Amino acid sequence: MEKYQINDLERLTGIKAHTIRIWEKRYNLIEPHRTATNIRFYDDLQLKKILNVSTLLESGYKISKVAVLNDDEMNKKVQNAQENSSENIANNAYVSDLIISMLAYDEVGFEKIFSTVVLRYGLYDAMLNVIYPFLAKTGVLWISSKLMPSQEHMACALIRRKLSAAIDGLPSPNKLDKTFLLYLPDDEWHELSLVFSDYLVRRAGYKTVYLGQNVPVKNLDDLVLKVKPTHALTFNISRKKPTDIQNHISAMKKHSKNVTFMIGGNLAPINELNQIKNLVLLRHPNDLVEILTK
Numbered sequence: 001m002e003k004y005q006i007n008d009l010e011r012l013t014g015i016k017a018h019t020i021r022i023w024e025k026r027y028n029l030i031e032p033h034r035t036a037t038n039i040r041f042y043d044d045l046q047l048k049k050i051l052n053v054s055t056l057l058e059s060g061y062k063i064s065k066v067a068v069l070n071d072d073e074m075n076k077k078v079q080n081a082q083e084n085s086s087e088n089i090a091n092n093a094y095v096s097d098l099i100i101s102m103l104a105y106d107e108v109g110f111e112k113i114f115s116t117v118v119l120r121y122g123l124y125d126a127m128l129n130v131i132y133p134f135l136a137k138t139g140v141l142w143i144s145s146k147l148m149p150s151q152e153h154m155a156c157a158l159i160r161r162k163l164s165a166a167i168d169g170l171p172s173p174n175k176l177d178k179t180f181l182l183y184l185p186d187d188e189w190h191e192l193s194l195v196f197s198d199y200l201v202r203r204a205g206y207k208t209v210y211l212g213q214n215v216p217v218k219n220l221d222d223l224v225l226k227v228k229p230t231h232a233l234t235f236n237i238s239r240k241k242p243t244d245i246q247n248h249i250s251a252m253k254k255h256s257k258n259v260t261f262m263i264g265g266n267l268a269p270i271n272e273l274n275q276i277k278n279l280v281l282l283r284h285p286n287d288l289v290e291i292l293t294k
Helices: 006-013 017-027 044-058 071-084 087-103 107-121 123-143 149-168 192-203 217-227 242-255 268-273 285-292
Strands: 175-185 206-215 231-236 260-265 279-282
Touching: 006 017, 006 044, 044 071, 044 087, 071 087, 087 107, 087 123, 087 149, 107 123, 107 149, 123 149, 123 192, 123 285, 149 192, 175 192, 175 217, 175 242, 192 206, 192 231, 192 260, 192 285, 206 217, 217 242, 231 242, 242 260, 260 285, 279 285
Parallel strands: 175 206, 175 231, 231 260, 260 279
Antiparallel strands: none
16 A cells, blocks of 8 residues: 555645545545554545546535545546536646556556546647646655656556557658657656657657667767767766756757757756757746747
């Protein structure tokens, strides 16, 4: 049984910890577990219930009406909210269901939700409006050490499989004025954002040279000389030092002084590099989309 603190529930659901405590007393909504030192904590099923409660409250239900529902009744109302509510409410419900399926290792359920979202919106909007927020909340679980690597790997492997199939179905590049070099620096292994970026760039009609994970800086010299990219796109996930990132930028500009270097992920160390010419920070996929549509 995984243990969640009440602050974890607040970050994942948007419901204040103080409000959750009131609901515990007033409606017996959930009863927290207690450690030997009387510190409250919650399990996966209780997290699932609070996520569902959050969805129904967004859909206009009163907490007094939600609190008396059994699990089956609540699940049916959440499904109805997904199908009939506004896009914003439905998207939040989809994100919650993806988290629940991931924590339960429910690959069939995860894939069903993913397919439903893609069928409703198309892959592009599904990724931007549901999968990206899901990954952001997954990051919360990582930070609080509540997510096992195997849970994240299951979810990411399925999303990557869908993206790879979509990329294979895209037409050949028809805009030849730009070439995007996509890679992750050495000791970077979380590739999903890079795969999504590859999809966005190729969908926009541009050529990509995709290198993938763990590319040592020494390998960039010869590569940049041959490929001559106009843009280099990477992600800093594992909190590298500014000097490590500077080395990669220098390797790019050694042979291609006008290359635009784009970086996403953990941008805190990048603030020290903001004087570098042609450095673009990607804080959201829409930042990349905006560049591609100029």
